[in-house]
Amino acid sequence: MTLEEFHKELNYVNTSRENRMKYANKVLNNMGLFPKLIDILFMVDDKVSSRAAWILEFVCAEYIYAMVPYLETFTKNINKIHLDSSVRPVSKVCEFITKAYYAKRPNPIKKALTPKHKERIIEACFDWMINDQKVAPKVYAMESLFLYGTDYKWIHPELTQILEQDFHKQSAGFKARAKRTLLKIKKNETS
Known part of the structure; x- marks a missing residue:
């Protein structure tokens, strides 16, 4: 999945715990997405960066060593x-x-x-x-x-x-x- 595709997919993240966990599991099951998550996080003026932050928190709660x-x-x-x-x-x-x-x-x-x-x-x-x-x-x-x-x-x-x-x-x-x-x-x- 490219950075652009992952960015587009993160548009579907919402505030529900289940939804955030679903996307966190996606990253945990494909750690190749982790650097893309970090890249999107630091697109700081883009609202999708907040969604990346939510997912990052859930990923790190499960596996902090990914950082x-x-x-x-x-x-x-x-x-x-x-x-x-x-x-x-x-x-x-x-x-x-x-x-x-x-x-x-x-x-x-x-x-x-x-x-x-x-x-x-x-x-x-x-x-x-x-x-x-x-x-x-x-x-x-x-x-x-x-x-x-x-x-x-x-x-x-x-x-x-x-x-x-x-x-x-x-x-x-x-x-x-x-x-x-x-x-x-x-x-x-x-x-």
Whole structure:
């Protein structure tokens, strides 16, 4: 399937979980479509890019290691993602990558994720935290930043400051996650 054919097919993706899973399974069963999915994702002004982001999230939820050969492309371009419907799934993929990196067992992400990749993810996460984003990307960014903060000591104080400044302006869901994250940061500092 060519990039153009796959792009046309992604027009049929809708928000239903079953539909997104159907297309994710298509990619999982033919990993030759994965680089095309990444290419479409970064057509950032095209509404189909959001549909690619939805599929990417589902693919990565099932098999995050598909990202390994594309970490450079993905991290180099995540700052270009701007459509709300793309930011949420991309921030979730960043969280998947981060959790795989901090998993206890050895895995391909641990070997492949470079300091530059981490720096780009951290930067994107901070951007989502300080910019006018919806709650979900902020929540995923919070979790990623907490984990990176266990290695990069400057992150936790910055994250704490953002969470405390934003706290009164945010939704109940944000406040609940922020409280939990702040408690984890405190606990991490004392251990």
